[in-house]
Amino acid sequence: MGLCQGGPKEIGLNGIxxxxxxxIKNILRKTLPLVALVGIACGGSGTIxxxxxxxxxxxxxxxxxxxxxxxxxDSKDNSPTSNVDQNPPELCCGKFIYTxxxxxxxxxxxDLDTKIEKELTNYPPSTTGYSIEEMAVSSDYSTLVLxxxxxxxxxxxxxxxxxxQLISERRFNRTNWTGCLEDIRSLNLLSDNQxxxxxxxxxxxxxxxxxxxxxxxxxxxxxxxxxxRLVVSPQDDIYYVCTIxxxxxxxxxxxxxxxxxxxxxxxxxxxxxxxxxxxxxxQILMANGNLPTSERYFIIDPQTARTTPLSAQMGRSPxxxxxxxSPRGNSFLFYDRGYYLSLVGIPSGLEVEIEKNDFPDCDNxxxxxxxxxxxx
Numbered sequence: 001m002g003l004c005q006g007g008p009k010e011i012g013l014n015g016i017x018x019x020x021x022x023x024i025k026n027i028l029r030k031t032l033p034l035v036a037l038v039g040i041a042c043g044g045s046g047t048i049x050x051x052x053x054x055x056x057x058x059x060x061x062x063x064x065x066x067x068x069x070x071x072x073x074d075s076k077d078n079s080p081t082s083n084v085d086q087n088p089p090e091l092c093c094g095k096f097i098y099t100x101x102x103x104x105x106x107x108x109x110x111d112l113d114t115k116i117e118k119e120l121t122n123y124p125p126s127t128t129g130y131s132i133e134e135m136a137v138s139s140d141y142s143t144l145v146l147x148x149x150x151x152x153x154x155x156x157x158x159x160x161x162x163x164x165q166l167i168s169e170r171r172f173n174r175t176n177w178t179g180c181l182e183d184i185r186s187l188n189l190l191s192d193n194q195x196x197x198x199x200x201x202x203x204x205x206x207x208x209x210x211x212x213x214x215x216x217x218x219x220x221x222x223x224x225x226x227x228x229r230l231v232v233s234p235q236d237d238i239y240y241v242c243t244i245x246x247x248x249x250x251x252x253x254x255x256x257x258x259x260x261x262x263x264x265x266x267x268x269x270x271x272x273x274x275x276x277x278x279x280x281x282x283q284i285l286m287a288n289g290n291l292p293t294s295e296r297y298f299i300i301d302p303q304t305a306r307t308t309p310l311s312a313q314m315g316r317s318p319x320x321x322x323x324x325x326s327p328r329g330n331s332f333l334f335y336d337r338g339y340y341l342s343l344v345g346i347p348s349g350l351e352v353e354i355e356k357n358d359f360p361d362c363d364n365x366x367x368x369x370x371x372x373x374x375x376x
Contacts, residue, residue: 098372120164
């Protein structure tokens with residue numbers, strides 16, 4: 001263990017040795033003050049207990065300290081913009097895959113390193129003419145799941161590789177449920193790269209999982225109202241928005257629909273929008289509708305339900321609630337009404353407009369994505 005791991009702890013010398021060893025005791029008495037100095041250098045106070053102790057809420061902190069990201073800190077550190085990188089976000093690294101605002105049946109891939117766009121043609125909707133309704137990517141970025149709108153009750157899902165090559169088609173077995181799966185509002189893929197977790201806007205099924213056996217299993221929900229919004233962590237924990245006693249809250253369950261719990265109240269307003277898992281940060285981004293741009297985006301701590309508004313430095317807002325989040329979760333792309341593509345930093349909220357000459361080989365399609373995913 002390194003010197004800076006953990007805080008100083010009180011050690012009883014007689015508790016260490018069952019028999020008195022005066023030589024060792026004398027050595028420890030001379031060196032323990034150095035341990036205290038190391039504690040101070042590593043951010044401790046040099047006393048028993050660390051002032052920057054862990055916390056779940058402000059009530060766990062002493063004095064005027066507040067709880068910031070699980071650590072008791074001075075109140076001046078509680079500003080959402082403190083310690084935030086104010087450098088403009090950079091559009092680099094990886095590829096994003098998207099469907100075009102002009103044609104929902106096409107799937108494109110744009111390489112951010114080579115700046116070359118190509119149309120993916122190996123997946124079924126490119127030949128059937130059905131529209132791509134939603135898409136999501138697995139936590140290891142190897143597999144995409146597409147929900148298809150075909151104006152019928154038996155619309156399939158497709159699992160495809162990131163190059164557009166078909167892996168499998170997934171239809172649910174209608175013997176155990178006879179409703180229509182329409183208007184998919186949240187689409188996710190579990191870490192097995194096989195099991196689809198989704199929420200729909202129709203009843204009686206609001207959220208469900210669809211595994212390789214093609215059996216549709218409905219998820220139970222807490223609360224009197226659900227919003228058809230959910231997101232899955234890389235560990236397959238499912239987080240969703242629910243209403244408990246008239247109050248909007250964040251709830252969670254495991255991948256089987258068990259271990260249901262209410263995490264806490266959500267300080268959000270407006271139309272409950274889409275939820276996105278923010279890569280390496282282990283946080284959730286919610287994009288709410290019917291609000292000014294400065295109030296539309298919230299970062300949610302999935303452990304406490306604490307919300308932090310995304311710093312309002314955005315000049316425009318997405319035409320739709322769909323955004324494309326980077327793999328690291330430190331930026332997202334969106335398309336607005338003026339046929340512009342913008343990149344927004346997380347959590348700074350700094351916005352950079354993507355110019356046409358940044359994408360010289362695209363035929364405007366990559367400047368007008370409707371829904372998509374970003375892969376490393």
